[in-house]
Amino acid sequence: QSVLAQPPSASGTPGQRVTISCSGGLSNIGRNTVNWYQQFPGMAPKLLIYNNIHRPSGVPDRFSGSKSDASASLAISGLQSEDEADYYCSVWDDSLYGWVFGGGTKLTVL
Amino acid sequence: EVQLVESGGGLVQPGGSLRLSCAASGFAFDTYSLQWVRQAPGKGLEYVSLISANGRSTYYANSVKGRFTISRDNSKNTLYLQMGSLRPEDTGVYYCARPRTQYDFSDAFDIWGQGTMVTVSS
Numbered sequence: 001q002s003v004l005a006q007p008p009s010a011s012g013t014p015g016q017r018v019t020i021s022c023s024g025g026l027s028n029i030g031r032n033t034v035n036w037y038q039q040f041p042g043m044a045p046k047l048l049i050y051n052n053i054h055r056p057s058g059v060p061d062r063f064s065g066s067k068s069d070a071s072a073s074l075a076i077s078g079l080q081s082e083d084e085a086d087y088y089c090s091v092w093d094d095s096l097y098g099w100v101f102g103g104g105t106k107l108t109v110l
Numbered sequence: 111e112v113q114l115v116e117s118g119g120g121l122v123q124p125g126g127s128l129r130l131s132c133a134a135s136g137f138a139f140d141t142y143s144l145q146w147v148r149q150a151p152g153k154g155l156e157y158v159s160l161i162s163a164n165g166r167s168t169y170y171a172n173s174v175k176g177r178f179t180i181s182r183d184n185s186k187n188t189l190y191l192q193m194g195s196l197r198p199e200d201t202g203v204y205y206c207a208r209p210r211t212q213y214d215f216s217d218a219f220d221i222w223g224q225g226t227m228v229t230v231s232s
Contacts, residue, residue, distance in 0.1 A: 002154065032216070035218035035219075037155070039155075044205055044222040044223065044224055044225055045147075045155060045205070045207075045222055046222070047210075047218055047219065047220040050210065050217070050218035050220070051218070056210075056220060086154075088154060088155050090155070090218075092216045096171075096172075097169060098157050098160065098169055098170075098171055099145070099147075099157035099160070100157065101154060101155045101156065101157065102154070103154045104154040104155070
């Protein structure tokens with residue numbers, strides 16, 4: 001059971017907008033910033049969003065993040081087939097004094 | 111090019127030991143904290159351990175505390191994970207990762223190695 005709750009799956013058709021939620025608690029999302037990672041099968045994770053809303057260089061602006069209280073969301077607009085991957089939220093937990101991850105969401109582009 | 115390359119994975123029996131290495135290049139190694147993250151087959155990411163830039167502070171997930179030891183040799187630009195009393199549930203790909211900013215272990219990790227597979231089985 002992951003500390004952060006994510007839906008196990010999400011789907012959309014090309015061009016659609018999809019959101020993935022990440023729910024935590026006061027000791028993690030409630031106090032610290034959220035990061036999102038994208039992972040393709042057999043590959044290492046890639047940083048997608050950091051500090052709730054910021055995109056590293058090279059990440060398309062179709063990807064956006066938000067946070068409210070103890071929850072966060074990743075939105076992907078103009079969905080493309082190459083967005084099909086697993087997505088993980090992550091945040092520092094002040095009680096555990098370590099990083100926690102969501103269980104991951106498998107995004108399918110129909 | 112900034113790079114992390116893990117090695118040392120393999121097949122080990124339950125109760126056995128293994129040492130993983132992560133060789134870094136392309137950046138000022140001794141100014142960054144580093145972490146290990148693992149992923150069981152078909153499962154999600156799990157934080158394992160974290161070490162400060164100077165190696166004096168170390169942190170562990172409860173699942174590995176007392177069994178794993180993280181360390182680094184800044185003269186060799188190498189991170190280590192000594193794993194002991196291994197269990198089948200320790201099986202997975204082990205990644206080393208570096209945060210975006212120097213001296214900040216609570217920042218997002220933007221550099222990841224390719225991972226090394228550890229299999230604990232009799």
